[in-house]
Structures are given as structure tokens and as C-alpha cells.
Amino acid sequence: MNENKKHNFGAGPCILPESVLCQAANAVIDWNDMGLSILEVSHRSPEFESVVLKTQLLVRELLHIPDSYAVLFLQGGASTQFSMIPMNFLKGKSVAAYLDTGYFAQKAIQEAKHFGTPVIVGSSRDKQYNYIPDYYDVPSEAAYLHITSNNTIEGTEQFEFPTQGIPMICDMSSDIFSRMVDVRKFDLIYAGAQKNMGPAGMTMVIIKNELIDTITHEIPAMSDYRVLEANNSLYNTPPVFAIYTAMLNLIWLKDQGGILGIEQKNIKKAMLLYKEIDENPLFYGLAQPAHRSRMNVTFKMYDESLEKVFLTFATERNIVGIQGYRTVGGFRASLYNALPIESVQVLVTVMRDFAAELGLHAPLNDLQGAVGLARQATS
Amino acid sequence: MNENKKHNFGAGPCILPESVLCQAANAVIDWNDMGLSILEVSHRSPEFESVVLKTQLLVRELLHIPDSYAVLFLQGGASTQFSMIPMNFLKGKSVAAYLDTGYFAQKAIQEAKHFGTPVIVGSSRDKQYNYIPDYYDVPSEAAYLHITSNNTIEGTEQFEFPTQGIPMICDMSSDIFSRMVDVRKFDLIYAGAQKNMGPAGMTMVIIKNELIDTITHEIPAMSDYRVLEANNSLYNTPPVFAIYTAMLNLIWLKDQGGILGIEQKNIKKAMLLYKEIDENPLFYGLAQPAHRSRMNVTFKMYDESLEKVFLTFATERNIVGIQGYRTVGGFRASLYNALPIESVQVLVTVMRDFAAELGLHAPLNDLQGAVGLARQATS
Known part of the structure; x- marks a missing residue:
């Protein structure tokens, strides 16, 4: 233990386990005695493809994710998902439903406006977002309902999730892996990695294959869930070090019970x-x-x-x-x-x-x- | 020197200097004796804001970039730039000109089709892309001319750059920082970092402020050069470790003359x-x-x-x-x-x-x- 070590309550990028940091640092020098740094290996090498696979398996195991979902490791942060979601799923539909629970929920709503009409079905803005609205009526024609399970800035968290009969999409950036959630209640879960998953620079998307199958229109490749899923997160060069360190961190999490x-x-x-x-x-x-x-x-x-x-x-x-x-x-x-x-x-x-x-x-x-x-x- | 060290001719992510790897590994354990890992620091901390600033200054100094250009550090790789460029600059124009010099040039052309009409003004496809077309006629109404200075897969490189009277955009992913280029000949240069700049997970964009000023339509925030420039690459959480390691690598480059x-x-x-x-x-x-x-x-x-x-x-x-x-x-x-x-x-x-x-x-x-x-x- 570093004696100078701080008590780090930062909101993200945030504290990571010391053992994970040590392993990551060693891999930057020489990964698995390969004579290469983890920063120098090809993302197409069998060794790194194993890292992607192992990280996916750990995510599936830890969150009990059925085979009917894909697990993707992308770039761009949750902020990129704010626009990718309506780009993929709002097109051609009349509205999408959003629950307005804070700063980042608002950002997601703003981005949806580029692609259609977001309808705010509940908001806690009246009280500086100090609560989660507990009843909301969602239009049945909505393309999806978007919620934010944990509001990083305001300090609120949603513990019960409604079933609405339309695709449920959830930004879990700041509470993913912190508690058990029933993934089957959601059609798409996304999370920036820089809280409980790993270092900044990677975004995880857990998406139901059925939802991917609903996409039929043309979309730029890097924003198209079909392309990203078909290429198993390796459509282009992925953030190698961030994925590797996330794998180490998820192994640590498994060891914590x-x-x-x-x-x-x-x-x-x-x-x-x-x-x-x-x-x-x-x-x-x-x-x-x-x-x-x-x-x-x-x-x-x-x-x-x-x-x-x-x-x-x-x-x-x-x-x-x-x-x-x-x-x-x-x-x-x-x-x-x-x-x-x-x-x-x-x-x-x-x-x-x-x-x-x-x-x-x-x-x-x-x-x-x-x-x-x-x-x-x-x- | 690690005796097990390999001779790494990989195309990217690729070899980085051993001294850079050592410094990066140390920072993963404890950055600047702060008692925090570089993976744990807030991207809004003054310490990390200094890293972004210093990296920008190094890029400007090394490439002799005038103040009339912005230097951005983004995510998503060059593949994301393939669609961001036409999304920002092709809209409302009739055509954009592309030089077809290989696999990645083709990818850029494919993405432009989502936003308008790319016109191929020259191609070396007839000879398996084993040369750079040396004469091409660019329509004067084209929104821009897009070229690829180095074709990573085919092994060709363009050494002379034409002046065309329209915005010049260049993918320099695999030869940026390897040779001096006159930045003033270009309006936008972009490069995935994972060759001569740093680890995978970061993309640099050098863009003329005048070109940014031509954007007037609505664009999703994470794809809008105006937003990314106005927020100095910190609109959302950036790839902290990749930017930091790029800074170390550019300091090394400066020391190499x-x-x-x-x-x-x-x-x-x-x-x-x-x-x-x-x-x-x-x-x-x-x-x-x-x-x-x-x-x-x-x-x-x-x-x-x-x-x-x-x-x-x-x-x-x-x-x-x-x-x-x-x-x-x-x-x-x-x-x-x-x-x-x-x-x-x-x-x-x-x-x-x-x-x-x-x-x-x-x-x-x-x-x-x-x-x-x-x-x-x-x-």
C-alpha cells in the first residue's frame, strides 16, 4: 500500500483497485512475458481477441446476461450513445419517451431532438432533481423509454424499474456492476466505463439481439449497432488498454464475491x-x-x-x-x-x-x- | 532493455519507445507523486487540464501549426472521422471529391454516401492500389477534397500535395509525425493515434478555424466540430490515459530532434x-x-x-x-x-x-x- 495514497471520492474517472493498477502497469511494460507492451499488441492478435472474449464472458457471468443479448465495447462515452440510440431506433417512429432525472438525462433528451421528438414522461426538475418520479405514463407508440438508473451529479438512484411494453433503454454509467439488476427488464443498457468498469475511453453496450434486428435503415458504420455487433467490437481499432484494464477489474470484482x-x-x-x-x-x-x-x-x-x-x-x-x-x-x-x-x-x-x-x-x-x-x- | 523484447513491425497499435512505456507504467501506479493513478484522476482536474494543454502545445510546436487551427483529441478512431467529415461539411453541397488510394480511402468514400455524393477524382484501383494517382481534376463546386497521405495496407505514400482552391482534408493516420508536412496546405488533418502518436483509443483532429466557421446546421454534439472545439476536447470524459501517453511520446519525439x-x-x-x-x-x-x-x-x-x-x-x-x-x-x-x-x-x-x-x-x-x-x- 502506497503510504501517500489518497482517499479518492472522485466521480469519475475514479478509484480502481490497487491490484488492478499494478497488473495494468506491468502489462504496459511487458504483457504476459510476450516481450511486448499491452499498448503495442495488434488488436487483431489472437492474444487480444482472447481479452475481448474474456471480458465479454465476465460481463455476462457477473450480470447474468442471457445469450439473447450482445455485449459491445465501444468508444465515445455515454454521450455518444445519447445520439446513437435515437439515430438507430427513433427514425421513422413518432416519439421516444424520456424520464428527466437530471443533468445527463437532459443531455440524452437534447440529442434525441436531432432525430425525432423526445417526450418527457416524468421529471423531477421541480425539486432540483432530488428524487426519481415514481409514476409516469408512457405513450404506447413511443419507440422506447429512456431512463438513467443513477444520476451522478444529483446523487439519486432508481431502484425499481417499470415494465412498459416498449423497449427499455437505460444509462447505467455510474451504477453498473455496483448492484444486481435484472438485465432481462431492459433492451439496451449502456455505460461509460470510467466508474466501476475500468479507465476512461471505453463504453459498454448490452443490447438485445431482437432490438438490433429492428434496425433497417442506413446508418454510418461507427454508429450502427448492426455493424458493431457483427464485428464483435472490432470493426476498427478498439481502445485496447481500456478493455484490458476493464478485464482485470472484472476479475477483481468476481474475487470480491x-x-x-x-x-x-x-x-x-x-x-x-x-x-x-x-x-x-x-x-x-x-x-x-x-x-x-x-x-x-x-x-x-x-x-x-x-x-x-x-x-x-x-x-x-x-x-x-x-x-x-x-x-x-x-x-x-x-x-x-x-x-x-x-x-x-x-x-x-x-x-x-x-x-x-x-x-x-x-x-x-x-x-x-x-x-x-x-x-x-x-x- | 528487456532481453525478451521483440522487434515489433506491427501496423498499429504499434511499437512505442521503451522510455515512454516506463513512464506510462509508473503513472498507472502513482502519477507525479500525487498518490493517485493517472487512471483515477478527474479529467476536470487542473493537473489533467495541463496535460491536454501541453499535448496540444507539443503538437503545434512539432508540426509548426499556426494559431488559426484548432487541435482536438477525440475518440472513435479515424473511422469515426470518415462519417463526421461529410456530416459537418458535405450537407447542403452537391458533391465532395475523394482520391481513391486504397482500403481506408474506400471506407471514407462509403461513409460519405450517407450524407451526399462522393465523387472519385482519381483511383489506383486498376493496379491493386500500388501507386498514388498523380493527376486529378477536382470539380470546383466540391465541398472538399479528401485524400489519404499514407495507405497503411497497400504501402503507398503521397509526397506532394496539390492546391485545389477547395478545402483539403487528409487522413494522416499512419504517417503523422513521421515527416514534416506543411499544415497550411490543409484545412483538416486527422489521425488515429495508434501509430506514431500514442496508444489506441484517441484520434487527433487539426482543423482550420475558418472551416469550423462554415458549419451552420444542427449536428449531434459528439459529432459537431464546433462543440468539440468550444469545449477544448473536454465536452465529455476524454480518453485520459491515451492523451497522457501521447504527451509522453511527443516529448520523446522532441528529444529525437x-x-x-x-x-x-x-x-x-x-x-x-x-x-x-x-x-x-x-x-x-x-x-x-x-x-x-x-x-x-x-x-x-x-x-x-x-x-x-x-x-x-x-x-x-x-x-x-x-x-x-x-x-x-x-x-x-x-x-x-x-x-x-x-x-x-x-x-x-x-x-x-x-x-x-x-x-x-x-x-x-x-x-x-x-x-x-x-x-x-x-x-
């Missing part, structure tokens, strides 16, 4: 931090409790003038990446898979210490603890 | 190999001599039945990546910037040794050398 194993750890980490936010007299959470994200915890201080001071206080204690997104302000602590619970404990301690330095009473649970210790000492 | 320095080395490497191809009785070159690429040397054996045997012979001597592209066959030795001349000497020796093992006379220049040595010994 797979998604069910990591989900339990993620629940504990989120509970620990939300508990402190609720109990510490200085802080309050932004998301409504039922819709609180386990991945991105957004919070502010009652006294906003203290936020800069707290940020410095935390930074001096090796905490990085907790500044809130520029449109939201306050703080955002991202608790992705690779963040150890010890880092959350450090953050919680820093929040308590900061309150103590201000001469405020320690939070209730600590007072109870202190009372208990005092009793033991005098008994 | 810049492009003029590397160009002299590249000329020597190419001359050495072409000389052997011309003199060795077993081999012949595919490209016409005046259009021979310095980056990708394509050749075959007069007796095709020997090609598999030679490939094994070379592989046993630590040579990798010389198999020809599937549609061309034979061999292709790529001599990118980072390939040392020593590797070319090894390949040349292997070609001679193979001829000698077959009991063929040594090539003429060796016989002359042997005669000279014999004379010295007896004089």
Missing part, C-alpha cells in the same frame, strides 16, 4: 456516510432518502460559508474528489466499488473532527458511545 | 529495407518505387509457397507483426518512429539468412562486400 458481494459492501459504505450526514449538525443530504444513490452521495453544509474551510480541512487529511458538481455546489462523495470502507470511515471521522474543532457537540451516537465508555470506566 | 530529426531516421530505415527487398532474389516490393511508403513496407516472395516458412523463420528470431493484411497477403513491415534501425537490420539479416539457408547465392551487395574483404585479406 461478484456483484452480490460488492453490493453488500456498497450498501454498508453508503449507510455509514448517510448516517453521518443525517446526524452531524453541520451537514444535510440533497437527495430524498428513498432515492439516495449508493454511488454518489451529495450533501451540503447548513452554513455555506464553511464549505471552503471544510474542503481544505478534508484535503489536508488526504481526501480528494469531494467537491460538488459546479451546477449543484456543496459536496459529492462517490463510493464506487473500489473505494474501501476504510476511506468512508476516514471521511466520517473528518466530518466529526471538523464539527468538534468548531466547538460543536459531537453527534449523538458518539455522545452515547462516550457515555457508555464513562460508565464502564466507573463501574 | 523533432520531426526533422525523426524523418531522417525514417528515411534511412526505409532505404535499408527496400534495398534488401530489391536485391534479395526471394522478395519483391508491392508499391511502385516513387510511391513507396516509409512507414509500411509491403512485399511478397516470388515463390508464395515459401511465405509461411519465412514467417516462421522470422518469428523464431523475435520478429513480430510482419504478416501482410488479409486482403493483400505477403508481408508488411511497419517502420514507425519508435522502431529502432537495429530492428530493421535484424529483419534484413533474417531475410539474407533465409536466402542463404535455401542455398541461394547471397545478394549482390554482400558478394561485393565479401570480394572486398577477400582482397583486403590477400593484399
